Amino acid sequence: MNVSTSLRVRLPAFVFVLEVVMIALYAVFVTYDDNANAKMQNNETNPMDNSLYRDYPYFADVQVMIFVGFGCLLAFFRFYGFSGMVFNFLTATFSIQWAILMQGFFQFYYNGKIHLGVINLLNAEFACAVVLISFGAVIGKTGPVQLLVMALLEVPIFAVTEWAVLKYIRINDAGGSILIHLFAAYFGLGATFVLYRPSLNKGHAKEITSYHSDILSVMGTLFLWVFWPSFNSALTLKGDDQHRAVLHTFIGLSSSTITAFALSAVFNKRGKLTMADIQNVTLAGGVTVGASVDMMISPVGAYVLGIMGCTACFFGYRYLTPFMARRLRIQDQCGIHNLHGLTGLISSTAGICAILLATEETYGPSMYQIFSHRAPPEGDPKLLELQQLIPGLKPGLGRTAKEQALYQVAAIFATIAVSTVGGLLTGFVMNLSFMASPSDEGCFNDEVFFDMPSDFDSAEELKTNMSSDEKLEMSSTNSKV
């Protein structure tokens, strides 16, 4: 066992320092938002109108996705189940409390305070999802201190990108295809590029699954699948927009799922199904509908997007991931580039098409709510006219469809650029010598970081159960998430 992986000093030091910092920052900056503040309640407040009841159901669903869904999905390695599930728990918890502060400073800060409500928690869970997706690229070859450092750096970089894109470029991205999935994918690729381990390209004896870890991982997939409509619709406008987001996500996932089964069978020599496909490729549709999830893309549009995303994702796993590992020194352990990057690009493109095709004929006047930057600016007589049809319509920027489309393109490139650079820098920090990184030998092995129960004996089981040929065969089917 490599002595340098002991967490005895490093992990507590990190946690306790950060806790002191957070206590200071929470004490000075964080207060309640009006919906959570007793003082703001008066005789005109109806308790049932509290924002809690609009946000909490979606928050609860996303909670299950983050902690149970991701947790089970990432427990797919045979000797790395503790690590997958438990590091996910640790990283997620830390990311959320850190994101409350970081996003708070950028998005919820006024009168010298961050105003906290369940809506902040929901936003913070999305920031957390970003970190967990990036985690997928480096799972197995990183320790908990490295992951916390990744979260420590990724969350503020994400928060500033999110803020800049939403405030200055101003885009439509209800399901987060650009800001969440593309950001997370390229950040993860940047980090894993720096953490490149040549020896792992030959396959690692422990880089395998087991019967139980595969089932556990499918359970994670199912929890993500089931609640994905809540994820994609959580931050849309209320009413018909959110309704469409639910429909499109469900339909996209559905078509993506059956496509994944078909592709899995057709590209298997013996015509069998591969669990890694079912654990990952089935979910591609959820990402692919993201950028246009609240638009009038029509049900069949969502269906086709699901198939397209799934297909890209499947071939990404098959050809692109091995290529990147061998030629570009990018070891994308779970293939996040396929599930979040390629699908994110398709989704962003579809979003641009939907923006270009949007007309008042299809959307009615509420087009200026969904595409809020296309609403006429303050003072424009058309604004007053529209406000009679839609009371409360906010003035926009008066952009045309083409202008909005160009801003979307700008946001895509900006996000990819910032996240890649951020990932590279974060990778360098994660690679510093006192980060308790496991040795090449110790990768994919719970024993490095956990006290193990007595029935766990990775070495012996491996000897008994498999020949070295099998090892190599197995390790090539393991790209996940």
Place this chain on the structure above:
Amino acid sequence: MNVSTSLRVRLPAFVFVLEVVMIALYAVFVTYDDNANAKMQNNETNPMDNSLYRDYPYFADVQVMIFVGFGCLLAFFRFYGFSGMVFNFLTATFSIQWAILMQGFFQFYYNGKIHLGVINLLNAEFACAVVLISFGAVIGKTGPVQLLVMALLEVPIFAVTEWAVLKYIRINDAGGSILIHLFAAYFGLGATFVLYRPSLNKGHAKEITSYHSDILSVMGTLFLWVFWPSFNSALTLKGDDQHRAVLHTFIGLSSSTITAFALSAVFNKRGKLTMADIQNVTLAGGVTVGASVDMMISPVGAYVLGIMGCTACFFGYRYLTPFMARRLRIQDQCGIHNLHGLTGLISSTAGICAILLATEETYGPSMYQIFSHRAPPEGDPKLLELQQLIPGLKPGLGRTAKEQALYQVAAIFATIAVSTVGGLLTGFVMNLSFMASPSDEGCFNDEVFFDMPSDFDSAEELKTNMSSDEKLEMSSTNSKV
């Protein structure tokens, strides 16, 4: 390994053809319903009044039941966990997208379009539940292509039955005891009758559970148990009706659960508990309260129904299932006839009693909402009188309690007849030679359809762990779902 079980051509062919068909049908026929259509929003629309907020919470709960609950429950075989969980995933996904179309044509079709909202998804999940219940009868001896074919045929037969019963016979069946459970049970029996395999009556060496598969299956039971009140109340009238449906379902499940434990112990020679009882019989109460779940049956009524359903279900597993297998050539693998058929019959009978006993004294004027077919017809002066008490009461058919009861009886027989015949026909199609059906040898074995992880070795484990006596003993305790 039997070459004919390769999915390489068959599964993709089925999926891709169906996808083309669905894209065409979705493109031509499916549009948004008013609650999901941006154009329908105007200055009188309150976004929070969108039907999404009434339907989505129930939809989300049913999602968990369908994908996680059924998925885990059906993963109870030791060497068939991948298949149980993953075929459930595939079949469910396909069934829902197909049911959106089929039910759409019958129930949501006007102006030449199927109007899509979350309420359609919810209805489609019920159609999907029907398919998954029937799946329970043939699990272990069918492949994924056969299951997709089953869904392909069962969904439209179900949709047309549902439509005909609701439109022409017009019954009360809020929890779906007749339309969901009876239909699914007898359809499944019909199909399994055709798929009869004499050799399986002697027990199959792999028809056993393992420690982990039993625990996984109980988890599935728990997810079904926990969300069953949402299942039974999802389609009731809002308000007190839905409230009662939640209460009755919970109480019925509760009494059924403790009864199942007691019966399990009393009929075990050594006074021990049998996991198959806990996985299945505990749930009987949820079905048994179904047909009368929104009526004023009183809490004690639900309690007694739970006990009755559980008892019938338990003895069904013990005596009826083996009898049907040996004498009637009906191999009901999971005993769906006990959990859904017998309980469905009790439930239907209880529903009829509740209808016969319903009086205005107990229900007040809202009796004519719950038993909407008993409301006075258009033009009847009593209707106007009632509409003053209950604004928005719709005219009915002016049926008496006895008339309504007779229609319920008619619906029960019609449903059983159609579903049995439909199941038989479907069984014949599933039995065609190019359906990649596993050989008798290959039943209950994941290896036939999946690339397996290296720790899976069904043959060896069996040799080491059990004598042939044990095999037979085990296989007799395996009836589930």
Place this chain on the structure above:
Amino acid sequence: MNVSTSLRVRLPAFVFVLEVVMIALYAVFVTYDDNANAKMQNNETNPMDNSLYRDYPYFADVQVMIFVGFGCLLAFFRFYGFSGMVFNFLTATFSIQWAILMQGFFQFYYNGKIHLGVINLLNAEFACAVVLISFGAVIGKTGPVQLLVMALLEVPIFAVTEWAVLKYIRINDAGGSILIHLFAAYFGLGATFVLYRPSLNKGHAKEITSYHSDILSVMGTLFLWVFWPSFNSALTLKGDDQHRAVLHTFIGLSSSTITAFALSAVFNKRGKLTMADIQNVTLAGGVTVGASVDMMISPVGAYVLGIMGCTACFFGYRYLTPFMARRLRIQDQCGIHNLHGLTGLISSTAGICAILLATEETYGPSMYQIFSHRAPPEGDPKLLELQQLIPGLKPGLGRTAKEQALYQVAAIFATIAVSTVGGLLTGFVMNLSFMASPSDEGCFNDEVFFDMPSDFDSAEELKTNMSSDEKLEMSSTNSKV
């Protein structure tokens, strides 16, 4: 195998007798509350205002915690997974139906009837949580009949305590730190004191975990973690109070979780993480914020409480639990005293501080809603003044902050006293000879109460996999829940 553990007569006898009693009591006493009663609906009733829609989402979340969360968490023993999960199922189901009656008589009884709605079920699930926490103290050394007897006695003792404290002492305890957690912890300690088994102090060969049982148990923790905000906020006032309860619970759990990881690493000789800490200590923050969860303790207050509770809980597991077992004959199997007792005491103290510090400046006039006993009594002119600011404010007792604090102290001592005595008495009854208690040998072994699948062979596996040294080492790390 000890013959006396057969459930063949005892379990059914218990269940059937209780069912007869319950049918009689439900028939005579239980009716619908107004929100579930068809007769109470009239032309002024808006179905969407039904209390169902305020209560059911929280009820559903708590359902998952009780059945799935606790069920998985308690399945942490290697050879006791069936028992942990299934006895939890049985005990919970029985407790809830029994609590509906017991709490019904004390809290929902008028006009000679118990009025039943989802709110009763929610309250009953809290009573059930009390029983399940106490179960944690005696898990492994008790059989199902003993557990049902425990529930039979604990539920009414809890119901009467709850009623007396809420009606006569009148306290603030939204998250149930006093009434749920302290009660459950000291009741459990009382019972386990009577059930003391000297031989278990040396460690039991089967008192160990396995790789899969540890993962299953973490899943249980995650489900509890994810839905804990619903648990703590379910019974608060609606609006900003409930909003704060969600925020505080989430923040408290977050800080508690990262602290648990840090402490786990720092106190492990080899700097590794211990799964038992992650399964249990992470949750301490949820209990610790309980008593003040709806007050204006500020976000940083919740953060600090999470750290404090976690620290106390961690050291409790490390030093107090072994001490109690060796010196005080209190074998607290899962360490419920750490997770519910110590944290409950900190929480109660924090609640008292929050009460003493509460001012109108911070809370505005709604202070008299949260601290309802501080509202001016009927007839006080200040009441009329306040009612203009907050319509519907109910008259209170006119207590000062200090008076309320003293009542809180009284409630804490009263609750601990009653629960300890109740636990001792219940322990005596559980210890009676016909309760099918397992022998010392048969502890922590599913085989005693279940028909086991053929791959379960506790004896053989133990021989193969571990030396006796390992056994002792393992058994010392097993305190949970």
